[in-house]
Amino acid sequence: MPDTALQPALRTFVRSLPKAELHLHIEGSLEPELMFELARRNGVDLPYASVDALRLAYAFDSLQSFLDLYYAGAGVLITERDFHDMTMAYMNRAKEDGVVHVEIMFDPQTHTARGVAMETVFAGMARALRKVRSSMGITSYLILSFLRHLTEADAMATLEAALPLREQYKDLWIGIGLDSGERGNPPGKFARVFARCKALGFRLVAHAGEEGPADYVRDALDLLQVERIDHGVRSEEDALLLQRLIDQQIPLTVCPFSNLKLQVIKSMPQHNLARLLRLGVMATVNSDDPAYFGGYVVDNYIACAEHLGLTRHELVVLAQNSIAASFLPPEQKNEHFQALSAYVAENPDKKNPPRGGFF
Numbered sequence: 001m002p003d004t005a006l007q008p009a010l011r012t013f014v015r016s017l018p019k020a021e022l023h024l025h026i027e028g029s030l031e032p033e034l035m036f037e038l039a040r041r042n043g044v045d046l047p048y049a050s051v052d053a054l055r056l057a058y059a060f061d062s063l064q065s066f067l068d069l070y071y072a073g074a075g076v077l078i079t080e081r082d083f084h085d086m087t088m089a090y091m092n093r094a095k096e097d098g099v100v101h102v103e104i105m106f107d108p109q110t111h112t113a114r115g116v117a118m119e120t121v122f123a124g125m126a127r128a129l130r131k132v133r134s135s136m137g138i139t140s141y142l143i144l145s146f147l148r149h150l151t152e153a154d155a156m157a158t159l160e161a162a163l164p165l166r167e168q169y170k171d172l173w174i175g176i177g178l179d180s181g182e183r184g185n186p187p188g189k190f191a192r193v194f195a196r197c198k199a200l201g202f203r204l205v206a207h208a209g210e211e212g213p214a215d216y217v218r219d220a221l222d223l224l225q226v227e228r229i230d231h232g233v234r235s236e237e238d239a240l241l242l243q244r245l246i247d248q249q250i251p252l253t254v255c256p257f258s259n260l261k262l263q264v265i266k267s268m269p270q271h272n273l274a275r276l277l278r279l280g281v282m283a284t285v286n287s288d289d290p291a292y293f294g295g296y297v298v299d300n301y302i303a304c305a306e307h308l309g310l311t312r313h314e315l316v317v318l319a320q321n322s323i324a325a326s327f328l329p330p331e332q333k334n335e336h337f338q339a340l341s342a343y344v345a346e347n348p349d350k351k352n353p354p355r356g357g358f359f
């Protein structure tokens, strides 16, 4: 899917641009090769004869058809080492894309329902993330996400099962999210469990306004009190809501390849990211489930530059927004802003020299 026409200099510039990834499901980073390796290691039968046959199955026509395959793929994850290896594979890939900080969503219900212990999930991811923090300098947080097609009682039970681990993983687990199929599962269904999470001091996010209507974005803000919206591209259908997002600078974690693969849009030129950005929305670009959607975060930036005509300056703004919209403390954000500013200054745009300003 990644284009070929974008000038190589801009491609290189985007790759090394310091950026944060804020919308990434770790289970969605499981590449077919690793899925097969883990299946072999654990003696799990996959309903595909080969890596190629599995890749062919990645032609989705809706969020649900993707989710069916996604949950089947997650079935190979059983041991602490499996969660470690999957996380490490993603972090190595993120480093290549200039990612300096990542906020990773994970779905414990996908694993605990199969008999995997909550502790196994946390331990494997945390071992990889702590190692990467000291060896590569990439920081990370974990966002425990509830599956919205299940009940609120199930979400509450999941939270209670995870809470005893909070102290042990407090350097990583800072947030709560809401993902899986939007349709028929409005945010209000989870108002009580989100209220409890807020009282516990977690940072809150929720998927809304991808397949679901703009109303779900408003409900996520008002009923769940989230600070950031995952996707949110359909907010454009509601002028009042859109103005609120702009006025309050509520971040959207947009995932262009995901929207394309799940047929929220028919083609990349139809994506509204550039419009949202130019209206003043705090938009960011992310990969969502990169193993399934055909590209990692830089592939998404580059496709937007190519198909939506984003300027170099706008690509820098996207990276700047990703830092601003993260849950990092202000002093760490400032360090990244300074590094970003220095990187832009060291790599001047020879075609369009700046006329002043921050970038």
Ligand SMILES: [Zn+2]
Pocket: 023, 025, 179, 207, 230, 288, 289
């Ligand atoms: Zn997502």
